[in-house]
Each structure stands twice: as structure tokens, then as C-alpha cells.
Amino acid sequence: MSRFTVNGQPVHYRMDAKTPLLWALRDASNLTGTKYGCGTGHCGACTVHVDGRAVRSCMVTIEELEGSFVTTIEGLSRDRSHPVQQAWVAESVPQCGFCQSGMIMAAAALLEKNERPTDADIERAMTNICRCGTYSRVREAIRRAGR
Numbered sequence: 752m753s754r755f756t757v758n759g760q761p762v763h764y765r766m767d768a769k770t771p772l773l774w775a776l777r778d779a780s781n782l783t784g785t786k787y788g789c790g791t792g793h794c795g796a797c798t799v800h801v802d803g804r805a806v807r808s809c810m811v812t813i814e815e816l817e818g819s820f821v822t823t824i825e826g827l828s829r830d831r832s833h834p835v836q837q838a839w840v841a842e843s844v845p846q847c848g849f850c851q852s853g854m855i856m857a858a859a860a861l862l863e864k865n866e867r868p869t870d871a872d873i874e875r876a877m878t879n880i881c882r883c884g885t886y887s888r889v890r891e892a893i894r895r896a897g898r
């Protein structure tokens with residue numbers, strides 16, 4: 752049994768301790784904005800924040816999260832869209848949309864520690880995969896959100 756918070760709410764999942772966070776979020780908390788893409792840590796569709804850092808939720812088990820603060824796309828912003836989400840809309844980033852919540856979470860974590868990332872910073876931080884190839888719009892949206 753692991754105790755941590757998700758979007759400010761304490762959670763206490765009665766699941767196998769080795770359950771990846773991704774499945775606890777989707778199956779037990781019904782937070783389906785966090786997506787399953789590869790399950791092997793490569794695509795980034797499952798990106799959430801753990802204690803403010805971008806983390807691939809398919810790669811961390813719930814037992815590893817004891818005492819942590821997890822934020823999902825649903826909790827990124829309370830009452831209005833997060834500036835990254837606003838930039839995403841302004842730049843019409845999504846195509847099919849499947850990878851976009853993970854992209855937004857990765858971008859928000861980047862901008863939290865680096866308000867004015869260079870292209871190289873963006874390249875380094877944004878390793879999420881988009882099968883529609885929205886990468887140039889992702890970069891523009893990050894630049895816009897950082898202004």
C-alpha cells in the first residue's frame with residue numbers, strides 16, 4: 752500500500768505495489784488524460800509530474816511514490832488553462848492529440864525550471880514522440896509560453 756497525493760488529493764491504492772503509476776491513475780483514479788503509448792519509457796505519452804519533475808508514469812511503480820506529490824494533466828491547472836495549454840491552443844499544436852497531454856506535462860516541467868529555454872534546451876527536454884510530427888508547433892508553443 753502506497754500513500755501519496757495525486758492532484759492534491761491523498762490516494763491510497765489497494766493494488767499490487769509493483770503496479771505502474773500509469774495504471775493506477777487510469778484504472779483506479781479514472782484520470783485517463785495520462786495515455787498509454789509504449790509502456791517502456793520511450794514515447795512519453797504517459798508523462799506526469801512527480802514532485803515537479805516530468806516522469807514517465809509507466810516506468811515508476813506506486814511503491815516508489817511514497818510521500819510524493821503527483822500531478823496529472825487534469826491537475827495541471829485548477830480554474831483556468833495553464834499558460835502552456837493556452838500556448839498549445841494559440842499555436843494549434845495537436846493533430847490526433849493522443850500524445851499531447853504528455854507533451855504538455857513535459858513542456859510545463861521544462862518551463863517551471865527554465866522560463867526561457869533555448870532551442871537546445873527544448874531539444875534536450877522534449878523527448879516525447881508524436882506520430883503526427885507536431886514537433887515544430889510544440890517548439891513554437893513552448894517559446895510562446897515562455898515569453
Ligand code: FES
Pocket residue numbers: 786787788789790791792793794795796797798807808809810
Ligand atoms: Fe510511458 Fe510510452 S507509455 S513512455
